[in-house]
Amino acid sequence: MTVVPPLRAVGQMRPGDHLLLGYDTDEQRETVLAVFLLDGLASGQRGLVLTPGDIPAVLALSFLEAYGCPVDEEIAAGRLAVDPHLATPEGLWDLDEVIRREARRAVADGFLGLRVSMEVLCRGAGESLKMLHDSELLLDPVFASLPVLGICQYDRRVFDEEELAPLDGLHHGRVAADLVWQDELLSITRTFAPPGLALAGEIDDTNVTAVARALYAETARARARTANGIRTRLDLRDLRFVDVGALRLLVFSALGLYAAGGTLVLYGVAPHVQRVMRVTGWDRVPGLRIEQGEDPP
Numbered sequence: 001m002t003v004v005p006p007l008r009a010v011g012q013m014r015p016g017d018h019l020l021l022g023y024d025t026d027e028q029r030e031t032v033l034a035v036f037l038l039d040g041l042a043s044g045q046r047g048l049v050l051t052p053g054d055i056p057a058v059l060a061l062s063f064l065e066a067y068g069c070p071v072d073e074e075i076a077a078g079r080l081a082v083d084p085h086l087a088t089p090e091g092l093w094d095l096d097e098v099i100r101r102e103a104r105r106a107v108a109d110g111f112l113g114l115r116v117s118m119e120v121l122c123r124g125a126g127e128s129l130k131m132l133h134d135s136e137l138l139l140d141p142v143f144a145s146l147p148v149l150g151i152c153q154y155d156r157r158v159f160d161e162e163e164l165a166p167l168d169g170l171h172h173g174r175v176a177a178d179l180v181w182q183d184e185l186l187s188i189t190r191t192f193a194p195p196g197l198a199l200a201g202e203i204d205d206t207n208v209t210a211v212a213r214a215l216y217a218e219t220a221r222a223r224a225r226t227a228n229g230i231r232t233r234l235d236l237r238d239l240r241f242v243d244v245g246a247l248r249l250l251v252f253s254a255l256g257l258y259a260a261g262g263t264l265v266l267y268g269v270a271p272h273v274q275r276v277m278r279v280t281g282w283d284r285v286p287g288l289r290i291e292q293g294e295d296p297p
Contacts, residue, residue: 006173010035010151015113018143019175021153022164024193029153030063031177031190033117036151037080038067040115045147046106047080048114050091050098052121057082078109086120092135096142103148113147120154129163136170151175180217181210188214195225196233196265202241208249215253222262230262237268247273251282258287267291 008019010032023029037047051060060082061071074080085091085098099116106114120132142148152171154164168174181188186201188210197218203211219232232253236242254264269277269290277283283290 005168005171007176008173009178010175011039011178013039013149013175015147015149016143017149018139018172019151020164020167020171020173021151021175022156022159022161023153024156025195027195028177028192029155031192032151032175033153034064034067034069035178036115036117036175037061037064038069040113041069041074041079044112045115046078046102046109046111046113047074048102048106048116049080049082050085050095050116050118051082052084052086052119054084054087055082079111086118089131092120092131095135096138099139099148099150100142100146103142103146107147113149116148116150118150118152120152121158133166133170136167140170180214181207183207183210186210190218191233191235194233195222196235196267198235198238200238203239203246204241204243205245208243208246211246212249212253215249219253219257219262223260228261230257230260231265232257232262233265233267235267236270236273239268239270239273242273244276247276247280247282251285251288254285254288256287258285263287263289265289265291 005020008017013019013036021029021032023032037049040047049060057075057080058072061075061080064071071080085095095118099114102116103114136152139150143150154167156164177190179187179189180197183206186199186203186207189198191198197214199211215232215234219230222230222232250264250266257264264287266288269292274283274290277290282288
């Protein structure tokens, strides 16, 4: 039986948390890391990014500019820092000492704590993977004793789940992007591989506006990702109920996308919802595509 590690939204992290991020796309990594670092700035904590290469700090953090963060100013003020300590495998040997030192330094400089992001690129198994395991094992006492919280990032295009699974037990869980929306009926989360939104629960007139807002923002992101063939995808496998007003919203959105040369893809539509769409003819609306299957395409 596969044990699913606890999943924590990045905005819910607290001092002492040491979480693992297994990401599939650069967009996913940057989405999580941006919230992690910006929350730290707002909370009076220093942000430290340990990179796997010698990259100029402004360049390594350039994605924060899209969130309105003046990266060069934050670096100059010492609120953000980049260190290529993990540019070589040898950087794993004293990683715990580096974080312990930097956490104490952050407090000595007047910050309320340290947020550290660690990007690990360790191709292959064998001795390299054992070194990585041993390094992670030494980190827990650091997080338990100092005002520090961290994310260890692993690119799933480099590491497969078989390699990541043993590392889960060395973390307090896995971290994910914050929810786009949540109320007592509905949760909306971003997906990254493939990109889109996952809706779980029920949609009615109390939260359909939240769906419209999330769909509009996701369409804007889809438009930014590709100049042609905009494809906005909604994963509805965990959606138990959707009222007629929400279905009309989806039809309206599909028509708008069609006019712009795009498509609204609905994945995992429940059979009873498909019947409603067939009866009304909405399943034949230009720009609307319904996909089925056990796993996302």
